[in-house]
Amino acid sequence: TTHYLFIVVVAVNSTLLTINAGDYIFYTDWAWTSFVVFSISQSTMLVVGAIYYMLFTGVPGTATYYATIMTIYTWVAKGAWFALGYPYDFITVPVWIPSAMLLDLSYWATRRNKHAAILIGGTLVGLSLPLFNMINLLTIRDPLEMAFKYPRPTLPPYMTPIEPQVGKFYNSPVALGAGAGAVLSVPIAALGAKLNTW
DSSP, rough: OOOHHHHHHHHHHHHHHTTTTTSSSBBHHHHHHTTHHHHHHHHHHHHHHHHHHHHHOOTHHHHHHHHHHHHHHHHHHHHHHHHOOGGGBBBBOOOOOHHHHHHHHHHHHHOOOOOIIIIIIHHHHHHHHHHHHHHHTSSSHHHHHHHHHHHHTOGGGGGGOOOSSSSSOOHHHHHHHHHHHHHHHOOOOHHHHHHHHH
């Protein structure tokens, strides 16, 4: 019981780090306009946290459990903002679970080989997470309209959205985000696993 309670407590605290990685996770306007940074930060945080817990427990499925905790926590926050009068699309909940399932699958398919999980699973997360989240962001209302109509109360002046002169931010570079996430997830996850063995 103490073992699993520890997992829950640490996972919730890691969730705080992940959902605030660059502050791109919650808010629709910045998730759109900073999609590459969003992809890099979320791919990295998901892989590092999930690999750590998966190796700690040795049980395939731990990564999905970790992603589920983050998803539930973020939906609670979304509900809190909605209760304050903000629109449903003011906060977007990232799609972590499918990428975490791929990580678990790679760990299980390679007979719990941690190096294969880091290399194969980390690459799968880096490639899939930007794709899933781009599809997720396509389902919300106009992010720029949301940003101007419902400005965040804690938004510092230097981050105030500026109306673009030509077009809108609909050309988010999915390929660049996916590539950068895949490249960066693997070495950082490997470092995390190495630190875990010391």
